[in-house]
Amino acid sequence: MIQRELVDRLSELPWLDQVADTVSGLTNPILDSVTGLKDLLHGRWLGHALHPVVTDLPIGFWISSLLLDLVGAGKSAGLLSAAGSVSALGAVATGLADWTPTYGSERRLGMLHALLNTAGLTCQVVSLSARLRGRRLRAIAFSATGLSISSAAAYLGGELVMNNGVMVNHTAWESGPEDWTAVGASSDWAEGQTKPLEAGGRALLVSRFGGQFQAISATCSHAGGPLGQGEVKGGVVTCPWHGSQFRVDDGEVVRAPATFCQPRLQARVSEGQVQVRA
Template identity: 40%
Template sequence: MLGQALIHRIQRARGLDQVAEKVSGSVSAVTRPTPVKNALSGSWLGHQLHPVLTDLPIGAWGAATALDLTAGEEGAAAARRLVGMGLIASAPTALAGASDWSDTNGKDKRVGLVHALLNATASALQAGSWIARRRGRRGVGVGLSLVAVGFTGVSAYLGGHLSWVRGIGVNRTAFQKRVGRWTDVAAELDVAEGELRRLTIDDIPVVLTRHRGQLHALSAVCTHAGGPLDEGTLDADGCVTCPWHGSRFRLADGGVERGPASVPQPRWEVRVDAGRVLLRSA
């Protein structure tokens, strides 16, 4: 398939790495403050923000093109407004996407870079279209928008590959089954304060720890990208930080304290019976 051939070519383009790493470093610096990272990652939303925002510019530009092709001069004013609305919406959409992209690696980062460049090109063309329409050159504006929509379509194809083929942004615990029975996992006295102990219950990795004397357990696979939480760090506030991208989760309820994770970490109930620690899905 032509699309797959394009993706494979981009994945092998190691020449993109230098640019990607430089841009990624700048994005990481901008998103380092926790409120910024959480806002752009969608930690407050329950899933990633970028896919939600993409509907706004694509929808506005698609509607503008539909008016261009079917409404003629009667729809010219509305089409110009829609092009402008898409441009406004494209800014936060790009910021959210850049934040997500900065936490990818290797082949995915290369594809994401081309995805971003295509979107930037489409936005520049739509800006030119809006200016042309504003100056009364509707035909030029329509032509620029049509070309821009083509770039957007190719970019969307690459974005779909990252999401649905590569699983970027997909909750890595989504298919973990619930364990309803209490399962004996350790002796209570063997769990030291601050230790992050990895266990396996029905093939599900779990991290068990003791914080301020109280036992807590979460699924050990980070919801963001699958990082091993048992290899992370436990802080004084009772939060565990993933070693891969720095997502931070509360032990008490699995809630996200810092992105890029946007989905809470599955929590496990803990019970102590006759000196033994038992767990089950919360």
């Protein structure tokens, strides 16, 4: 497909790496310095990524503004145009947070997505300025141009999510084992110990707390990282790829960028053997 070839070529533009390095160098210290900011922007409290939710606001406002302009409701169009520009700031902040853990072609494509959205927002601000000075036709022209640019950026955003799997649940398609499967003798676990292992072709973390056994998926829900290689401390495992943290007893997210919990499996002890099943 033509659009597929175009996206592939755009995602390999080398100058995007240079821009990305500059942007991350400026923004990462801010995101890292404010406690809880990443959790807020990633949407850990929401249970999934916040960015797609927030992006509906500016696009909806700007489309409505343009339609009102076309029917002559200039004042109402101006109000919605301003609301769209203000709400776009939230989309910028959440999108930036989701972009920071990416790398390679995803990082470059995300940077292009951000640049196009910045251009679209700039056009909307110019449109609003023209509107305030009574230049209606100029305002409509920049509004339409900005919306067109933002639509192209939205297409790239769809590529990042649907094709590259950015900020989707990477454990959504995991399944099994369907039957109780032995993973080791109960005596192999000390109290409070977590062990990475495999059952039915599925990577797991099996822990023992208070004499009870718990099992969660060892594939990080954020980007598919190997939790079995992560550090376990205080009942919390840290993904070695992007630093997401989960409780090993129930899979709950402790720290972003992950927003989805780790799937939990059933675990029991039968005849001295620890057994698990989905």
